Amino acid sequence: MNTLDVREVITRAHHEEWARVVASLTRRFGDLDIAEEAAAEAFATAVERWPADGVPPNPGAWLTTTANRKAIDRIRRESKRGDKQKEAQLLHDDPPGLLGPIDDERLRLIFTCCHPALAMETRVALTLRMVAGLTVPEIARAFLMPETAMEKRITRAKAKIKVARIPYRVPSAEDLPARVSGVLAVLYLVFNEGYLATGPGTDPVRHELTAEAIRLTRLIRALMPDNGEVAGLLALMLLTEARRTARVSASGELVRLDEQDRGSWDVALIAEGHRLVRERLAARVAPGPYQILAAISAVHTSARDIRDTDWSQVVALYDQLVRLEPSPVIALNRAIAVAELDGPEVALAAVDRLEPELAGYHAYHVTRADLLRRLGRSQESRAAYHKAIELAGNTAETAHLTRRRDQLG
Amino acid sequence: MQYLVSVIDDTAGSATPDEDGALDVFNDRLQAEGHWVFAGGLGAPSTATVIDNRGGKALVTDGPFLESKEHLGGFWIIEAADLDEALKLATAGSKACNRKVEVRPIL
Numbered sequence: 001m002n003t004l005d006v007r008e009v010i011t012r013a014h015h016e017e018w019a020r021v022v023a024s025l026t027r028r029f030g031d032l033d034i035a036e037e038a039a040a041e042a043f044a045t046a047v048e049r050w051p052a053d054g055v056p057p058n059p060g061a062w063l064t065t066t067a068n069r070k071a072i073d074r075i076r077r078e079s080k081r082g083d084k085q086k087e088a089q090l091l092h093d094d095p096p097g098l099l100g101p102i103d104d105e106r107l108r109l110i111f112t113c114c115h116p117a118l119a120m121e122t123r124v125a126l127t128l129r130m131v132a133g134l135t136v137p138e139i140a141r142a143f144l145m146p147e148t149a150m151e152k153r154i155t156r157a158k159a160k161i162k163v164a165r166i167p168y169r170v171p172s173a174e175d176l177p178a179r180v181s182g183v184l185a186v187l188y189l190v191f192n193e194g195y196l197a198t199g200p201g202t203d204p205v206r207h208e209l210t211a212e213a214i215r216l217t218r219l220i221r222a223l224m225p226d227n228g229e230v231a232g233l234l235a236l237m238l239l240t241e242a243r244r245t246a247r248v249s250a251s252g253e254l255v256r257l258d259e260q261d262r263g264s265w266d267v268a269l270i271a272e273g274h275r276l277v278r279e280r281l282a283a284r285v286a287p288g289p290y291q292i293l294a295a296i297s298a299v300h301t302s303a304r305d306i307r308d309t310d311w312s313q314v315v316a317l318y319d320q321l322v323r324l325e326p327s328p329v330i331a332l333n334r335a336i337a338v339a340e341l342d343g344p345e346v347a348l349a350a351v352d353r354l355e356p357e358l359a360g361y362h363a364y365h366v367t368r369a370d371l372l373r374r375l376g377r378s379q380e381s382r383a384a385y386h387k388a389i390e391l392a393g394n395t396a397e398t399a400h401l402t403r404r405r406d407q408l409g
Numbered sequence: 410m411q412y413l414v415s416v417i418d419d420t421a422g423s424a425t426p427d428e429d430g431a432l433d434v435f436n437d438r439l440q441a442e443g444h445w446v447f448a449g450g451l452g453a454p455s456t457a458t459v460i461d462n463r464g465g466k467a468l469v470t471d472g473p474f475l476e477s478k479e480h481l482g483g484f485w486i487i488e489a490a491d492l493d494e495a496l497k498l499a500t501a502g503s504k505a506c507n508r509k510v511e512v513r514p515i516l
Contacts, residue, residue: 164513164514
């Protein structure tokens, strides 16, 4: 095996085994910090040794054994220093025999990293580090933060988990739905930051973040195959990711759904997403918000041409979503579909009613600008584009909006 | 594991009779379920006295060490297996005393 192949094996092992190694070490040693460091050392040892010694027959087992040894070394070093507190403060764990319906160590890890007592941005950072195995510099880059600040955030979180005794377990059946939706919110946030990256210095689409979010959601799907919202979020991500390359033009401009080259959509991802949506429909259980969003995405991706879109179905799904989660952003998206069904005038009236809540949200002004343009009210449309450009954080979107504004007579 | 549950008060008055009743029910539950360690309500911040004896000569100051809109109104020390259990109790405590509460582990 040449060096290049070995490197590929290590990358794959990192994807497949990192969370498993961190989770099993956390379970054994009761300390996220020790688990993280020992896992990182084990992978570094693999990078050093595998090209010369060859890849071990069972890379996962090799990595776990090596990481275990590294962890024990560290604990010995520290207990020599008389750090008795380390031994006393082990993470709290279920006694054996009291395990919940799903027991995978990686799930415990995910639920601990996404605990509601941690701030949202902390949950995101911790999940990317502990579960996805991204390095601190990678996470810092992803969220445009200095490395030292990101390091501090993760260190603080690990300390809080330990000192305040955030439990290392899968929540009880009673708490599970709320906690799962907390985990999914973290993954959706990672995905969206990749899909519509903010900041003047970043690429408009950050594929590494969307890919990571999909990978983690697939993992959770494998661990909780019967959870409808997990399936819904995965389908939503796949159907969105399928349109990724069509969404930004060669010149780096955002391309809206109605102008996208549908031939360049990823048919395999669409097929997988549609399969998941059908699976949820067949389950005949009232869908949660991610499943409804996935169904909306499925309607869009089923149309060969924008004119074939079943808009009445889209509006009906948004109605269902509004009933479940009344939010001005959902009302705004519903209005966009209403424009196709009942015309821009009806839609504009609905959009204008959202002004008090959404005046600071760029998509509100984008929608108004577009509706006003279609109604021939150029002056007002230009003002709305202007406002939208001011508020938009994504470079490709700014380029698209600027062109649209300049096209107005 | 013990946690300090602090009652964060932003009102001037003390608990109403209704709140007192709810607190009694909550405290009874803490005791019945073995979570109770200690609890107390505090006098208003204006009744506080600050002592600084770091320099060897005690300096006495009238009033709280920190002037703020919110102040510590009272506290519980509870026994809980982990943060999840502590947060559940604190959630019921916040409802009972009709105030915000803060949960911190005692080392």
